[in-house]
Amino acid sequence: MSASYFQERSTAASQNGFSPATPSVGTASRGANALSNRITSVLSASYADLEIRDALETLDARGVRNTAESRRQIRLDVQKEVIQCNGEIVKNFGEVAEQLKRIGTAISSLNRYCADLRSHIAAANRETGPVLEEATNLMTQKRHVETKHQILHAFNSHFLISDDESTVLTSTAVPVNEEFFQTLTRVKKIHHDCQVLLGTEDQTLGLEVLEQSSKQLNAAFQKLYRWIQREFKTLDLENPQINASVRRSLRVLAERPTLFQSCLDFFAEARENILSDSFYAALTGSTDTSIATKPIEFQAHDPLRYVSDMLAWAHSATVSEREALEVLFISDGDEIKRSIQAGLESEPWRRGDGDEEVFDGKKALNQLVSRDLTGVARLLRQRTEQVIQSHEDATLAYKIANLIGFYKNTFSRLLGADSEVLDLFNNLETSAMRQFRTNMRDHVAAVQSELAVAPPDLSPPEFLEEALQMLRALAKSYDTSIATVDDGDNAFQSVLAETLDPFLSGCENLCRNLPQPDRDIFAINCLLATKEVLAQYAFARERAGEMDDTISEHAARLVEYLHQYFSHTSGLNELLEALSDITDNVESLKIIPTLEAFKPDALIAASQQLDEFLPSALLDAAEHIKKLKKRKMVQEITEEAAGQFCEDFELVESKILAADDLLYAGREEEEEELEPGLRDLFPRTSGEIRVLLS
Structure with a gap:
């Protein structure tokens, strides 16, 4: 718009003869100065100014064309419009003033009405004040009475139990059922919440409730203790569906560690007698109950099988006993552990210096099973020692020792490394190995007294053949036992020292009486026969390697x-x-x-x-x-x-x-x-x- 405005103005000026390029003769000097000043003014103006921009936009909106007439009239038109707008504003303000006068009159009337109302309200308050004050006092007293009644009701319902509930909790005539446990739980909560009463200024009520709840709890735990003992007498562990109430009762009784331990002792003694009778019946068959299998002692003609059957029965009984007791004592997770810990905390006289051992359910279970097997272990030891001592066969004694070692490792994984039952297996294994060494030394002594000369064909002598046959049986027994994994080669070295070294020494004595090359030939034949037996087993390869060196020495002498x-x-x-x-x-x-x-x-x-x-x-x-x-x-x-x-x-x-x-x-x-x-x-x-x- 501005560009077109100046273009039209320049064109009009040219048409009227006022172009700067053609000034008139008379006014040339003055016109040139005025025009120069105007151009300078125009050029120096900033068309980026907001006021100039707004003015140009206003001209553009009015549609004013750049003509001489419009330029002369535009100022007058604008001033006329301003005067008209001011007149309209003055008229509107006059109307507003009339409205404000009417509003002032209405406000004054309202103020008079409010003053009258205040006077009436003040008079009413003076007349009703005493009645309201009395009513307020009565309402406050009512709230205090209701609060006391609620407190009394809450106290009675929380800290006191009914006579019927007391009978269920303490009377031995009433069975231990769900109602008993619910009542016991409530009394324990009462006993625990007595700490709140003891925290008040007047502790008499708290002490009375605490004493009463303590008596009720002691009577309840005594009832539970006697009931569990009666249940243990008739409890059938062979039944997979063991009474859930017994498990729950044990978990609750664990809060009294002394009573709980007494129950465990009673249970262990009862189970020891039962398992001992069962084991004796399995051995001899001398019971009133029918037995589907033959008694173990019917297999007594085979000593190894006899010992194996006894150990297998003991292992089977241990697994069954542990599974049953696991369901009975630790099927509820760590409930018994938490109950025992809570019981120790409630019995400060049982606390030590803070270093008492934390109850371990698995360990306690293993100990209980070990105690249950005490009678079985006693019978097993007697019968096994009789078998070991009544036979002079060294191979049999060693096989029994390996068999006992196998079951020792089995029981160790089953009951833990610190189980008392393992002492039985350690003693039996030691006894069997001692008998094995005794029998071997007697055999060696008998063979040494019969040593004569080497065979004419320089083959291994008969006593070495017998020793190798025995060694083959011992190595096979050791190879099939778990001792191969646990002890490696070391355990069998002692066996070689007893069963092989004396006979190799006997062969060396025979070699000394032979001329060359028979001496080295006989030694090589004996060592080759021995190596053939030892090389079959990984745990004896080291000894076989030592024999290779000895064979090489003899072969070198033959080469020479x-x-x-x-x-x-x-x-x-x-x-x-x-x-x-x-x-x-x-x-x-x-x-x-x-x-x-x-x-x-x-x-x-x-x-x-x-x-x-x-x-x-x-x-x-x-x-x-x-x-x-x-x-x-x-x-x-x-x-x-x-x-x-x-x-x-x-x-x-x-x-x-x-x-x-x-x-x-x-x-x-x-x-x-x-x-x-x-x-x-x-x-x-x-x-x-x-x-x-x-």
């Missing part, structure tokens, strides 16, 4: 023996002895032809002896150690001895060749043909020897 045989029988030993002082220097090698063993006749005889020896050398050597039971070892020893013989021959051959080189060095070919060298007299090569002995 055959090596000497090869050297002496082939005639090579004389040549080796002659060369023992010869070194590799020239002067020493020149002495070789002058040695007695290397004279032509002696060397030819040695060569002939070697040729006669070689065709059957291996067979003849193997014949000396043919009594070795392991044919592969015979071959290995023979080949190793032959290898050493070949090395000796290579030494002799190298010396002969070196001596020939020195002897024929500088001689002419004709002279060499007249005097044969050492090689011509001893033509065998090391390659031929290795081929013939391979």
Whole structure:
């Protein structure tokens, strides 16, 4: 709008002859100054000003065109409109003033009416004041009486029980049922809430209620204690649906730790007698009740089975007893633990210095089961010790010891490592192992008195065969027992010391009386037979490895023996002895032809002896150690001895060749043909020897 306004103005000025480019002649100087000032004023104005913007928008809204007429009339039109607006405002204010006058008149009338009402109200208050005050006092007294009545009713309903409830709680003629437990819970709450009464200034009422509730609680727990004892006498643990009221009664009675422990002692004694009678009946069958299976003592002809059946019965009874008691005592989680803790807190005279042991339900259950099995353990120990001591078979004693060790670990996982029942198994296992060692030492003593000589075929003697057969049975028993996992190899080392070492020592004594190579052959045969038994079991591999070292030592002596045989029988030993002082220097090698063993006749005889020896050398050597039971070892020893013989021959051959080189060095070919060298007299090569002995 502003741009169009100035354009139209410029156009109009040009049309009227007032353009700056064509000023008039008379007014040129003054017009130029005025125009310059106007342009400067226009250019210096800020068209970003809000007032100018609003003015332009107003002109735009009115639709004013930029003409000379509109420019002359616009100021007058605007002033006219302002005057008209002011007149209308003055008229409106006059109407407002008339309305305000009427409102003032109405307010004055209302003030008079309010003053009259205040005077009437003040008179009414003066007349009704005493009546209201009396009514207020009466209402306050009524509220106090109602409050006291409510307090009395609440006290009676909370801190006192009825005669019927007292009879249910304390009378032994009334059974222990749900009503008993509800009443007991209420009396315990009364006893606990007496602390509120004791916190008041007048403690007489609190002490009376506390004394009364204490008597009622003691009588109730005594009734519950006697009722549980009667229930224990007829309680059938074999019934999976054990009376829930018994479990609840035990949980409640645990709040009196002394009574609870007394009940446990009574229960443990009763269960000990029951389990002892059941075990005796299972052993002998001498009861009035019918037994579906044969008595255990009918299997007494097999001692191991007899002991195994007794231990199996004890384990089965323990599992059943523990499952039943677990349902009875800890099926409700930690309720008994919390009840016992609450009972200890309510009995300050039972508190120690704060270091008393916290009740552990699992541990208490294991201890109770252990006490229940005391009678069974006593019978089991008597019968097992009779079996152990009445047999002289060491293998049987060791099998029984392993069997007892297996059940000891089983009971340890079932009842805990500190169970008293484990003492029984420790004693029985110790007794069985002691009997095993005694029987073994008696057997060893009997065998040592009968030792004579080694068998003609140098095979393991009969006493070692029997010992290995026994060792095989013991190792199998140990391998199938849980002791293999718990003790590793250490436990079986003591068994080897008792069952194997004495017999190996006996074999060593027999070896001393044998000549070579029979001595080493006999030792190897005995060690191989022993190793064959031990190598089957991982826990004895260390001992088998030690035997490998001993076998290697004996085999090395056999290799040396055959090596000497090869050297002496082939005639090579004389040549080796002659060369023992010869070194590799020239002067020493020149002495070789002058040695007695290397004279032509002696060397030819040695060569002939070697040729006669070689065709059957291996067979003849193997014949000396043919009594070795392991044919592969015979071959290995023979080949190793032959290898050493070949090395000796290579030494002799190298010396002969070196001596020939020195002897024929500088001689002419004709002279060499007249005097044969050492090689011509001893033509065998090391390659031929290795081929013939391979």
